[in-house]
Amino acid sequence: MTHGSHTVTILGSGTMGAGIAQVAVTAGWEVELSDINEATVGAAIAGILKKLNRLVEKGRLTAAQRDDAARRLRVAAWPGSFTECEMVIEAVFEDFQTKVEALAPIVSALPSDAIIASNTSSLSIGRIGEGIGRPGCTVGMHFFNPAPLMKLVEVIAGSDTDPAITDRAVAIAESWGKIVARAADMPGFIVNHVARPYYLEAFRILEEGLAPADAIDAALCDLGGFRMGPLTLTDLIGQDINTVTTRQVFEALGRPPLLAPSPLQEKLAADGHFGRKTGRGVYAYETDAAPPAIEVEPKPLAIGAGLSAAMDDFVARATDATGSDLQRYIFGRILVAIIAQAALAYERGVAPKKDIDTALKHGTNYPKGPFEWAGQIGPQCCGRLLEALNGEVRDNRFAVPGLLKAGA
Numbered sequence: 001m002t003h004g005s006h007t008v009t010i011l012g013s014g015t016m017g018a019g020i021a022q023v024a025v026t027a028g029w030e031v032e033l034s035d036i037n038e039a040t041v042g043a044a045i046a047g048i049l050k051k052l053n054r055l056v057e058k059g060r061l062t063a064a065q066r067d068d069a070a071r072r073l074r075v076a077a078w079p080g081s082f083t084e085c086e087m088v089i090e091a092v093f094e095d096f097q098t099k100v101e102a103l104a105p106i107v108s109a110l111p112s113d114a115i116i117a118s119n120t121s122s123l124s125i126g127r128i129g130e131g132i133g134r135p136g137c138t139v140g141m142h143f144f145n146p147a148p149l150m151k152l153v154e155v156i157a158g159s160d161t162d163p164a165i166t167d168r169a170v171a172i173a174e175s176w177g178k179i180v181a182r183a184a185d186m187p188g189f190i191v192n193h194v195a196r197p198y199y200l201e202a203f204r205i206l207e208e209g210l211a212p213a214d215a216i217d218a219a220l221c222d223l224g225g226f227r228m229g230p231l232t233l234t235d236l237i238g239q240d241i242n243t244v245t246t247r248q249v250f251e252a253l254g255r256p257p258l259l260a261p262s263p264l265q266e267k268l269a270a271d272g273h274f275g276r277k278t279g280r281g282v283y284a285y286e287t288d289a290a291p292p293a294i295e296v297e298p299k300p301l302a303i304g305a306g307l308s309a310a311m312d313d314f315v316a317r318a319t320d321a322t323g324s325d326l327q328r329y330i331f332g333r334i335l336v337a338i339i340a341q342a343a344l345a346y347e348r349g350v351a352p353k354k355d356i357d358t359a360l361k362h363g364t365n366y367p368k369g370p371f372e373w374a375g376q377i378g379p380q381c382c383g384r385l386l387e388a389l390n391g392e393v394r395d396n397r398f399a400v401p402g403l404l405k406a407g408a
């Protein structure tokens with residue numbers, strides 16, 4: 001029985017493994033780090049110690065707490081004894097075979113009640129559990145980057161996960177200071193499923209030439225209170241990662257039109273303009289860098305009276321902030337697309353409304369959850385705007401979800 005040993009083994013000591021290790025060790029756990037590449041483990045431990053030192057300098061941790069944490073952080077003895085291991089978290093490359101190959105050799109050495117957690121962003125937890133022959137003990141614990149700062153952990157039960165294992169994973173994440181949203185084992189879980197239109201609709205507005213990138217970002221920040229505009233955020237995430245996630249979720253859900261990839265964004269990724277990390281994306285980040293690789297014919301906003309009235313009503317209910325017609329259109333169109341996507345995710349059984357709101361607020365820092373917004377605006381008002389928008393597009397992507405239909 002390892003329940004209560006408070007020892008976690010982390011497989012993969014890259015960005016996420018190191019971040020999760022820092023979270024666990026500061027919460028008082030014994031942490032054993034490992035990686036296929038030995039030098040990575042050393043670098044991860046050195047990086048965590050540096051961060052703990054910085055927390056001491058800022059007065060957020062005492063020197064004694066830091067020393068204590070440092071003592072509890074170690075390289076996993078390999079192959080070692082796992083008799084004390086209460087939980088394994090894998091954070092290796094996002095590839096099914098790699099994950100199974102990383103976990104398989106230690107599974108038989110683990111205590112029978114150990115939690116086997118995967119930090120996968122997109123793979124099925126049920127499949128990973130089956131792949132390692134321990135579906136009952138396998139659970140998703142999806143941390144966000146940077147793990148020590150981002151509050152959210154999505155906890156995902158596979159079809160055969162023992163509910164007691166899921167409950168323990170939730171309790172552990174909470175004891176580590178995290179906020180948990182429970183999600184079904186479906187593509188993108190909650191955040192990577194629901195947040196997609198924030199990026200995609202912004203790219204479509206850019207493609208249509210209705211506004212330049214900075215005006216699109218400003219509309220969301222100024223009218224919606226979003227901390228970061230959608231296009232700036234994709235440059236931070238990386239156009240490479242953001243487009244791959246879109247493609248995966250789009251294909252896995254049977255190509256719903258609201259999630260159709262943006263040709264402009266895919267071109268940025270294909271041309272290597274990933275954003276901040278390459279110095280150029282939607283925006284240019286180096287003073288001598290060429291301007292962003294976006295050539296779009298500017299086009300004035302021209303919408304019918306019906307759409308204009310539905311938009312005015314929606315935006316007036318959504319925000320007290322004032323803006324131009326174009327700003328209000330951008331904000332309204334993107335926000336209603338997120339609300340529609342949240343309603344569709346709920347209808348698909350991804351998560352309860354409360355968990356969807358929690359996930360978006362703490363996984364992407366939205367000022368409000370989509371259902372909080374829908375409640376404030378009125379579901380039918382959202383539905384009326386979607387219907388009006390749908391009348392002006394060819395792909396039916398603004399079709400009104402059942403939840404937002406009149407009389408729902």
Ligand SMILES: NC(=O)c1ccc[n+]([C@@H]2O[C@H](COP(=O)([O-])OP(=O)(O)OC[C@H]3O[C@@H](n4cnc5c(N)ncnc54)[C@H](O)[C@@H]3O)[C@@H](O)[C@H]2O)c1
Nearest residue numbers: 012014015016035036040091092093094102120121143145
């Ligand atoms: N980076 C993010 O923003 C983010 C956010 C949430 C979840 N994730 C998920 O977390 C996981 C890790 O992502 P990351 O960004 O930390 O990647 P990373 O490339 O920084 O780290 C992965 C590490 O796994 C190691 N590794 C590969 N095969 C291994 C094996 N067989 N055994 C042990 N170690 C092995 C690599 O050497 C590398 O150090 C992925 O599943 C990813 O989808 C990433």
